Amino acid sequence: xxxxxxxxxxxxxxxxxxxxxxxxxxxxxxxxxxxxxxxxxxxxxxxxxxxxxxxxxxxxxxxxxxxxxxxxxxxxxxxxxxxxxxxxxxxxxxxxxxxxxxxxxxxxxxxxxxxxxxxxxxxxxxxxxxxxxxxxxxxxxxxxxxxxxxxxxxxxxxxxxxxxxxxxxxxxxxxxxxxxxxxxxxxxxxxxxxxxxxxxxxxxxxxxxxxxxxxxxxxxxxxxxxxxxxxxxxxxxxxxxxxxxxxxxxxxxxx
Amino acid sequence: xxxxxxxxxxxxxxxxxxxxxxxxxxxxxxxxxxxxxxxxxxxxxxxxxxxxxxxxxxxxxxxxxxxxxxxxxxxxxxxxxxxxxxxxxxxxxxxxxxxxxxxxxxxxxxxxxxxxxxxxxxxxxxxxxxxxxxxxxxxxxxxxxxxxxxxxxxxxxxxxxxxxxxxxxxxxxxxxxxxxxxxxxxxxxxxxxxxxxxxxxxxx
Numbered sequence: 001x002x003x004x005x006x007x008x009x010x011x012x013x014x015x016x017x018x019x020x021x022x023x024x025x026x027x028x029x030x031x032x033x034x035x036x037x038x039x040x041x042x043x044x045x046x047x048x049x050x051x052x053x054x055x056x057x058x059x060x061x062x063x064x065x066x067x068x069x070x071x072x073x074x075x076x077x078x079x080x081x082x083x084x085x086x087x088x089x090x091x092x093x094x095x096x097x098x099x100x101x102x103x104x105x106x107x108x109x110x111x112x113x114x115x116x117x118x119x120x121x122x123x124x125x126x127x128x129x130x131x132x133x134x135x136x137x138x139x140x141x142x143x144x145x146x147x148x149x150x151x152x153x154x155x156x157x158x159x160x161x162x163x164x165x166x167x168x169x170x171x172x173x174x175x176x177x178x179x180x181x182x183x184x185x186x187x188x189x190x191x192x193x194x195x196x197x198x199x200x201x202x203x204x205x206x207x208x209x210x211x212x213x214x215x216x217x218x219x220x221x222x223x224x225x226x227x228x229x230x231x232x233x234x235x236x237x238x239x240x241x242x243x244x245x246x247x248x249x250x251x252x253x254x255x
Numbered sequence: 256x257x258x259x260x261x262x263x264x265x266x267x268x269x270x271x272x273x274x275x276x277x278x279x280x281x282x283x284x285x286x287x288x289x290x291x292x293x294x295x296x297x298x299x300x301x302x303x304x305x306x307x308x309x310x311x312x313x314x315x316x317x318x319x320x321x322x323x324x325x326x327x328x329x330x331x332x333x334x335x336x337x338x339x340x341x342x343x344x345x346x347x348x349x350x351x352x353x354x355x356x357x358x359x360x361x362x363x364x365x366x367x368x369x370x371x372x373x374x375x376x377x378x379x380x381x382x383x384x385x386x387x388x389x390x391x392x393x394x395x396x397x398x399x400x401x402x403x404x405x406x407x408x409x410x411x412x413x414x415x416x417x418x419x420x421x422x423x424x425x426x427x428x429x430x431x432x433x434x435x436x437x438x439x440x441x442x443x444x445x446x447x448x449x450x451x452x453x454x455x456x457x458x459x
Contacts (some may be wrong), residue, residue: 050442068329092405104338
């Protein structure tokens, strides 16, 4: 029986000393191999003692720390390289700042991309559409080819296209100018990692549900003739996960 | 044409500070939900139910407004405004909850699982002196790790997965996997070598 590599063993080992249940071959091997079991116990011992060392660290009030701007800038990967290195070196040795970094990462995961990422504001003008506001991150402006609506009179309508990645979802939007007060919105949602697709998109106006549609098998949906208003929407990914979305459609008063 | 969110936030903050008509209302409409979600996250992590929420949201707004929006003006543009706002709101919420709830520290700030400290090598339980020696050796070894390896270990001990750590450090996953493996292996060797030396000293 060939032993597991150290890397394999470490990768399957959680910080709490448990083995990843998603790695059954590791469980099986360790159960039958005394050498790997002994190695595993050594790593567990290291983890337990390291946890205790970090847990017992005393933070001195006289210590200096990196401020909120730098912690946030580090998370956003927005700092100059030399500043980032200094911040990283500090955080690696400072329990208070490591705690701040860890907490901010957890909070951003809880509130970040879903909240910040999905408020789009569009203005409907006489000749087309304009993006007034879009999410701060993960936003990509797409190609906006006009849509041919009436082949006979060559009537083409301007399109505004954009996309947004949220966790493992990619959302492609295209808004088609209908008239001075209406827009049709096409949404396509792809799952980037697993093959389980989001199921439904719902739309509210002033707290009232105005549309709730199942997405097609390939994740597409067209919302026809939306009036210039503010809509709150929700993409239902599964019974536990819903992504909130705000689409503000403003009419250009001069058009 | 897409607008620049950085400049938009700056302009909005300048409007708030100058008392421009509708600026604060616009701030609330744009960031109110983010603030509420951050507060809710803090409350949820504190008691598991998200209680205290309304009072805390008011408290956060009060703190953001005081000193002529001092906390918001302190944003230097080194991050997205929203990330900075989450950080400030988080800390305001934690301070508030910590003052109100004596057991907050235990629930919120101590991610260490007590059971982790109970993990021991099977066999004879180590004596206090042995554990103290192990801890001293490991402390020195941890200090000798590279900053990145040390940070990976710290974040792991706070319960972050290797995948999450790669996101936080903004490095490829493979680099975090390798850093984690090397760090653990270094620490294991230091621990084993130290124990072997102790053992041979005892025999000698």
